[in-house]
Amino acid sequence: xxxxxxxxxxxxxxxxxxxxxxxxxxxxxxxxxxxxxxxxxxxxxxxxxxxxxxxxxxxxxxxxxxxxxxxxxxxxxxxxxxxxxxxxxxxxxxxxxxxxxxxxxxxxxxxxxxxxxxxxxxxxxxxxxxxxxxxxxxxxxxxxxxxxxxxxxxxxxxxxxxxxxxxxxxxxxxxxxxxxxxxxxxxxxxxxxxxxxxxxxxxxxxxxxxxxxxxxxxxx
Numbered sequence: 001x002x003x004x005x006x007x008x009x010x011x012x013x014x015x016x017x018x019x020x021x022x023x024x025x026x027x028x029x030x031x032x033x034x035x036x037x038x039x040x041x042x043x044x045x046x047x048x049x050x051x052x053x054x055x056x057x058x059x060x061x062x063x064x065x066x067x068x069x070x071x072x073x074x075x076x077x078x079x080x081x082x083x084x085x086x087x088x089x090x091x092x093x094x095x096x097x098x099x100x101x102x103x104x105x106x107x108x109x110x111x112x113x114x115x116x117x118x119x120x121x122x123x124x125x126x127x128x129x130x131x132x133x134x135x136x137x138x139x140x141x142x143x144x145x146x147x148x149x150x151x152x153x154x155x156x157x158x159x160x161x162x163x164x165x166x167x168x169x170x171x172x173x174x175x176x177x178x179x180x181x182x183x184x185x186x187x188x189x190x191x192x193x194x195x196x197x198x199x200x201x202x203x204x205x206x207x208x209x210x211x212x213x214x215x216x217x218x219x220x
Contacts (some may be wrong), residue, residue, distance in 0.1 A: 047094075047156050047196050051211040055080060055091040058208040060201070061218025062099030066122055067135050069101055070145035072218060077153055093150065094208050098160035098201040101218065102167065104136035104147055105159050110190035114171050114183075137192065151194050159191065160201035 059073055073093045080086040097105060103120045111117065117124065117131030124131040137147045151157065168184035175183070191197060198204040209215055 043199055044196050047158060048207060048211060050156060051092070051094070051208060051213060053090055053092045055086055056094065056208075056213040057092075057216055058094040058096055058205060058213040059216050059218040060205055061095055061097050061101045063218070064100045064103055064120060064122060064136065067125070067144065069104060069136070069218060070095075070147060070150050072216070073150050073155060074145035074153075076216075077150075077155075088154070092213075093153070093155040094213055095150070095155055095157045095218070096160070096198075096201045096204050096208070097157065098163045102159050102163045104134070105157065105192050105195040106134060106187065107190045107192055108133040108137075110187060113186075114175070119174075134192075147192065156196070157194065158196045158198045158201070158204055160204075161197050162200050164188065164197065 057073075057076055061069055063069065065071075073095060077091065077093060080091045081088065100120055103111075103116050103122065106116065111134050112132045115130070115132070116122065116134075117129075122131045122135065123129070124133070124135060147157065164184060164187050168180050168187060171187075172178055172180040172183045178186075188197065205215065
């Protein structure tokens with residue numbers, strides 16, 4: 001077979017190789033707009049619009065640490081300010097709470113109603129007994145980082161709805177006079193101000209990272 005007769009085949013195979021290479025190219029990751037959500041049944045995604053600073057870190061927080069889960073984010077903010085001279089408006093913390101960390105954003109009324117301290121193994125430092133109030137919101141030790149102290153420094157705090165659903169089933173089983181839906185509605189009503197409930201923390205973590213947040217495991 002002559003070179004001339006083989007050239008069309010070569011050109012054909014070459015075109016296939018080029019096409020295959022084009023399909024193999026990775027697709028760029030683009031942060032897509034989520035639209036406007038105003039309806040009563042829609043999720044609040046406004047926290048994503050705040051992810052615009054040059055230094056941002058999202059903490060994947062699964063444990064309550066018996067009151068110390070806000071230590072890691074506080075140390076990060078302190079280091080950026082004191083060690084690197086980064087201005088407060090150029091750094092941002094996002095805390096994504098699930099697992100047992102969700103208890104840190106529930107009000108005192110629900111803590112007492114559902115005996116959260118006993119169930120989650122949280123001890124009140126004032127008396128050594130299972131806590132009947134949220135010690136994460138404002139700790140008796142003023143030097144200890146709290147929900148309020150990180151929020152005062154601009155931290156975004158989100159909590160997982162899937163976790164709230166799971167906990168609602170567990171609490172309803174322990175309180176036969178309440179349905180799962182009633183407990184869930186009560187927990188949602190007891191989430192502290194400034195905390196956003198997201199559909200799932202895993203999705204929130206991914207969306208935060210596509211918008212420029214670095215990732216860290218939550219510390220306790």
